[in-house]
Amino acid sequence: MDENIIKIDSVRFYWSKKSSFKIFVPNFEINKGEKVLLLGESGSGKTTLLSLICGFLNPLSGSISINGSTINKLSSKTKDEHRADNIGIIFQQFNLLPYANVIDNIVLPLYFSKVRSANVTNQRESALNLCKQLRLPDDIDQYKASSLSVGQQQRVAVARALIGNPSLVIADEPTSSLDTDAQQIFLDLMFEQISNNKSTLLMVSHDRSLAERFDRLIDINEVLTRED
Amino acid sequence: MLLKLSLSSLYARLVTVGMTVIAISFSLMLYMSVEKLRTSAYTSFTDTISQTDLIIGARASSVQLMLYSVFRIGNATNNITWESYLDVVNKEEVDWAVPISLGDSHKGFRVMGTNKDFFTRYKYRGGQSINIDKGYLFEDIYDVVLGAGVAEKLGYDIDTPLIVAHGLQSFSEHDDQPFRVSGILEKTGTPVDNTVIVSLAAIEAIHVDWSTGAKIPGQETPIEEIRKMDLTPKNITAALIGVKSKLTIFNLQRWINEYPEEAMTAILPGAALQELWRVVGVVENLLLGISIVVIFTTLIGMTAIMFSSLSERRREMAIWRAMGASPRTVVGLLMLEAIFISVLSILLSVILLFFSLSILQPWIDYNYGILVNVEMLSLQDMYVFMTFIFASIIVSLLPAIRAYWFSINDGMTIKI
Numbered sequence: 001m002d003e004n005i006i007k008i009d010s011v012r013f014y015w016s017k018k019s020s021f022k023i024f025v026p027n028f029e030i031n032k033g034e035k036v037l038l039l040g041e042s043g044s045g046k047t048t049l050l051s052l053i054c055g056f057l058n059p060l061s062g063s064i065s066i067n068g069s070t071i072n073k074l075s076s077k078t079k080d081e082h083r084a085d086n087i088g089i090i091f092q093q094f095n096l097l098p099y100a101n102v103i104d105n106i107v108l109p110l111y112f113s114k115v116r117s118a119n120v121t122n123q124r125e126s127a128l129n130l131c132k133q134l135r136l137p138d139d140i141d142q143y144k145a146s147s148l149s150v151g152q153q154q155r156v157a158v159a160r161a162l163i164g165n166p167s168l169v170i171a172d173e174p175t176s177s178l179d180t181d182a183q184q185i186f187l188d189l190m191f192e193q194i195s196n197n198k199s200t201l202l203m204v205s206h207d208r209s210l211a212e213r214f215d216r217l218i219d220i221n222e223v224l225t226r227e228d
Numbered sequence: 229m230l231l232k233l234s235l236s237s238l239y240a241r242l243v244t245v246g247m248t249v250i251a252i253s254f255s256l257m258l259y260m261s262v263e264k265l266r267t268s269a270y271t272s273f274t275d276t277i278s279q280t281d282l283i284i285g286a287r288a289s290s291v292q293l294m295l296y297s298v299f300r301i302g303n304a305t306n307n308i309t310w311e312s313y314l315d316v317v318n319k320e321e322v323d324w325a326v327p328i329s330l331g332d333s334h335k336g337f338r339v340m341g342t343n344k345d346f347f348t349r350y351k352y353r354g355g356q357s358i359n360i361d362k363g364y365l366f367e368d369i370y371d372v373v374l375g376a377g378v379a380e381k382l383g384y385d386i387d388t389p390l391i392v393a394h395g396l397q398s399f400s401e402h403d404d405q406p407f408r409v410s411g412i413l414e415k416t417g418t419p420v421d422n423t424v425i426v427s428l429a430a431i432e433a434i435h436v437d438w439s440t441g442a443k444i445p446g447q448e449t450p451i452e453e454i455r456k457m458d459l460t461p462k463n464i465t466a467a468l469i470g471v472k473s474k475l476t477i478f479n480l481q482r483w484i485n486e487y488p489e490e491a492m493t494a495i496l497p498g499a500a501l502q503e504l505w506r507v508v509g510v511v512e513n514l515l516l517g518i519s520i521v522v523i524f525t526t527l528i529g530m531t532a533i534m535f536s537s538l539s540e541r542r543r544e545m546a547i548w549r550a551m552g553a554s555p556r557t558v559v560g561l562l563m564l565e566a567i568f569i570s571v572l573s574i575l576l577s578v579i580l581l582f583f584s585l586s587i588l589q590p591w592i593d594y595n596y597g598i599l600v601n602v603e604m605l606s607l608q609d610m611y612v613f614m615t616f617i618f619a620s621i622i623v624s625l626l627p628a629i630r631a632y633w634f635s636i637n638d639g640m641t642i643k644i
Contacts, residue, residue: 056549056638077554084552091550094543099240100233111229112552160551 005200006030011062022227035201040220055079084113088161090171095157096145106160116164130159151182171203255526256577259519266512268600279351285466287491294500297466300338307463312490321476327464329431339424341431352418363411371410377421379412402434429459534627555635559628566624
């Protein structure tokens with residue numbers, strides 16, 4: 001069994017030949033179970049790297065392997081399925097479908113992933129259980145996503161990323177819209193759940209002070225080189 | 229799950245979606261009511277007279293003869309003499325004939341002189357006969373039978389006295405010879421409803437003291453004397469003819485058209501109605517065209533609304549994608565939305581249509597003599613609905629393709 005959950009090899013990407021934004025990733029690996037903080041300023045190519053890992057973007061050359069599958073060789077349909085099966089995604093903000101209730105938001109990935117829904121016997125119960133562990137109110141299932149506070153919304157997003165035990169959680173600056181206290185609470189809860197699930201975490205941030213919680217700190221500039 | 233979320237997404241945009249649905253359903257309703265009115269008008273129109281094989285009158289175009297003899301619009305160019313009429317009636321091909329004499333009026337309603345055969349021979353709506361609602365047909369010279377519309381609009385009942393005016397817009401009245409309502413007919417939805425019917429003898433009687441359209445000064449024949457006179461008409465305006473065998477219609481028509489002693493015209497009512505409808509029907513086709521344009525406009529409106537909601541839903545689509553939805557699923561959601569909007573609009577438009585028609589039907593019938601059919605939806609309506617749903621899928625393709633492009637390119641970089 002491959003120990004790497006993410007393995008990127010000689011990946012080259014740009015939007016168009018004339019574009020000034022061209023990146024090259026010679027080698028990037030993350031082991032299973034690792035919690036990695038990827039540091040970088042905005043515009044450094046972080047989001048592009050995440051889009052490549054999630055399979056939203058296709059590299060021009062090289063290979064990206066997630067949990068043993070070379071995703072840039074997959075058809076777009078299989079790639080979407082692969083993402084649903086393996087990756088839980090937490091955005092910076094506005095993670096939830098505002099019109100749907102909290103439980104529907106949490107169980108949404110299970111609809112697209114047979115693997116993850118097979119890991120859950122009772123969808124509603126495990127969603128509520130995750131909410132409880134993330135210290136969300138007991139009557140959270142009564143709420144519409146749009147009526148929650150930002151901090152609560154981000155915690156619901158964690159529950160959604162973790163339901164059905166995906167092997168990799170990708171978080172794109174999940175704390176940037178939270179104040180310092182809320183940040184700490186959020187991170188505590190997220191780390192606790194990720195440890196429980198034995199998932200791998202790749203989190204992107206520009207805040208170096210978060211580093212102590214992680215197994216490894218990587219500067220984006222060490223991962224990719226800009227080719228202008 | 230997808231359906232549920234799609235519905236709650238629509239519900240979250242209740243106002244915009246609601247307004248779209250209302251706009252579309254009104255335009256669909258407009259289309260359907262125009263179509264219903266058009267077909268009902270056509271049926272009412274072509275059903276005005278049936279089972280009459282020929283209509284004869286003085287030489288005129290078929291449309292003109294049709295207009296004055298059946299619809300009582302306009303005037304006869306000339307009369308035909310009673311002798312010519314008898315010559316036609318005595319032809320062996322002729323099974324029956326009903327003479328009609330027009331020219332006088334009562335408070336804007338045409339007065340028609342005829343005989344009792346009219347009530348059994350005149351058929352409408354594919355063979356329906358005129359029935360008497362109240363009273364009896366004329367027994368006396370001064371009895372009149374009213375069409376349902378006349379009685380209703382003038383508030384007349386049995387025994388109401390009335391005076392016939394000479395001509396159509398004249399102020400000279402046959403006030404020396406008052407009439408009395410003897411019977412009122414059931415509603416037919418034909419021009420009969422707006423006709424005052426008297427006997428041919430009555431038409432003769434009121435013109436005893438008249439000559440070439442004016443009253444002879446100083447002459448006033450007492451009613452008792454008139455009753456004793458021979459009141460066989462000298463002229464009639466037109467006549468309805470039935471033949472023994474349909475095969476002889478054209479021969480008879482030709483014989484009448486070539487009648488040497490008087491210039492006469494015989495027309496086939498069916499053909500004349502069709503010809504007349506081609507003139508009248510243009511307006512309806514225009515309306516139909518306009519309502520189709522309205523439907524197109526609302527479809528474009530729906531697309532515009534979908535386009536504008538697309539930018540605010542870009543994030544939503546990114547979430548779907550992150551959860552593992554394929555770009556196709558995202559596109560499917562948009563199309564599902566369009567289908568849902570159009571189905572909802574169709575349902576609402578049908579409800580609106582039946583609601584408004586059932587309210588307006590008596591009014592349309594009363595004022596225009598068109599009986600609008602407020603029954604089941606026709607197969608054609610179903611075709612229209614299917615076409616509309618199909619069209620809405622086609623137009624929703626445009627925003628859907630844009631959404632597809634967004635969801636391929638946005639990835640993790642989501643614009644708010």
